[in-house]
Amino acid sequence: MRNFDFETLADAQDVDLGTDYNPDLIVLSGAQLHLKTAPCVIEALIKRAASGLYGWTASDRPAYINAVKNWMKEVRAYEIKKEWIVPSYGTLKAISTSIRAFTDENDGIIVQPPVYVLYSRVITNARRRIVYNPLIYRNGYYEMDFENLEYLMARPENKMMILCNPHNPIMDIWEEEELKTVARLAKKYNVLVVADEIYAEHVFYGNRVTPYSTIPEAADNCIVCTSIGKSFNFTGTSHSNIIIPNEEIRKKYVTQRDAEHYGSLDPFMYTAVVAAYSREGKEWIDALINFVTENIEKVKDFFSRYLPDVTICRHRAGTLLWADFNKLGLTEEQLHDFLTNDAGILMDRGSQYGPGGEGFCRFQVGIPRSELETALERLLEAGKRRGIIK
Template sequence: MEKMGKYNFDEYVERRNTNCTKWDNLDKTFPRAKKDSIPMWIADMDFAVADPIIESVHRVADRKVFGYSTRETDEFYNAVLGWYKRRFDWELDRESIMFCGGVVPAVALLIRLLTEEGNGVIIQRPVYYPFTNKIKENNRKVVNNPLIYKNGKYTMNFEDLEEKAADPNNKLMILCSPHNPVGRVWTEEELKKVVEICKKHDVFIIADEIHNDLVRKGHKHINLQKLCPEYKEHIVTCLAASKTFNLAGMQMSNIIINTPELREAWLKEVPKSGAQHNPNPFSIEAVIAAYNESEDWLDELIEYLDSNAKYVEEFVKENLPKVKVTPLEGTYLMWLDFNEYGISADELETIMLEEAGLIFDEGTMFGEEGSGFERINIACPRCILEECMKRIHESFKDR
């Protein structure tokens, strides 16, 4: 593809032998995968990060000491506040921003704070599987409000949500917005309806908005608590620069808690649970550099992801007519439906791993609703994506 902007997302960055979860140790993580399989599973990107972030990390390295660190500085908070004001016209309160090493540990902590053992937690499958794990690990009950899949598109089942929310044992809902893996960017109308139902039945909401910056052109991410300020005391929003700027290994997220009581409870729960309570020195400067100086990188990234998504859509249309591509509105995770081949989920996985040499997150990980689907991470240079599509075509063209 022709390079248009300042950044070259076509650049292949070698990640093998870099202690990389996605590319290293694959013989152990995916023993069935054939040698030289292409990993397109876990949700980080194969792109080099923005130059200001790299420079910030060098500056920290040059300080020579990597002791305990704090982000309680004006510089850090102004970077976060400035980002949300500029990109979303959303004025966050500085006091509401809590630190957590990641969104997943935050979700686990919040489940413990907001519910009791045996309570039900509503999720919308097929959905990011750690939600299920954290609910179960904490002895709560998974209450599934499955999304409706019709004509290749996903919507919410509000009637079912109302029924589940009305059960007084179900105290909490985890909303994935934008939604991983189905790629929906929820509309204002859909989000208002969720809040209306939760409010009516006194259900607290964790809004996992980690993918909020990664939205395709023509779609707009709407922040739940900004949309419904009257319910914001009952909403905790999970935010991070990690997905947006490819900083997942830096381990920093921003958890927005809107009442002093819940913040106090959070601050007690963090040490009690043994969770990480201080950020590492690299992450603080990297996030500041991301939010203050890397907006142009993100805008170019979105263009690139957009063209990658279009490439997959067109390739499938021309070469794999039995595959349905779920329209990607947000995230860089594409959700492809192989059910028309009439093979089992296990056969599908065997073909991908053992024959095609492709490592995806298989659909059933996200719930049984994902049977026959594959989640493909398209945040990679076009040459990798082309090889991926070529391999799928090779394995499916005669089936």
């Protein structure tokens, strides 16, 4: 396997990146990798930039559509038809478009907290109601509450569910049988499911993410969101490829997308997607997973040895970890005061992900090994000073 640069802290390069990088802190907050993306993508974008032409780019170019179709087949074992692919301006924008196309103001949109924080903004901005089906936490892993989900879906004002898989922030995968139950209930109660699968390429320990539309009862009642945003570190760009098997749903979605001023592909995203969805791109993903796996094992070993009261929740996807700090007996303010001011580490507060997130932290491990080791050293020293680590 080719050697890749996973030791450069991308944030610290001498370039105006427009980020809040602070050399005095170890920033583990946020979902973006702190590593450079795949060389094949960087090289393609340099060539594109040097061309001097950044004009209108058709959404149906064969090279682009074929790249998406072949990637889904080869990497995700996901057989799709070319006409199912609907380029859009970002996953959140696509979810917003779906909400506006298929629901009315004051309708309910079901989400399952703790869950990605920006779903709530998209829902409320569209003047819809957030409807919570909280996940059930059981000793370091989560389950869906199907009894409550059926109760919520049976209510006629709840028209849509946003299904996050892999689920952010818990960074776990929903099994095929669980997806079948969601699909059966959604079909029974006529609830449209928007499946956010943008973490699907970052899977660990031999697991895989079942594409939601491959569930027989889901195929004609879903919208599936895919992107290179998380997989290739393009979280600062607004681009996604939405997979919609059902023709009627697809036409209605496209009508709404175009009404919201969709024009053409961003020329740089055209180039990035074609370059990423390649043999070289998959080779980089595989190397990244191997590298991050070693980082994860270092983190688990550290917490097991020094902070056994902290539970690293079951992790099967994404370069982030979700940890339960509640047994330390600290309030959220006390916990993050310790992490930030004593240890010099930034993590995401669990409470921002909704009910059930209190006392948890989400943190990035897609970082250079040296940066991770420094973070753990800081945590150990600060923990000993504060008496948290004996």
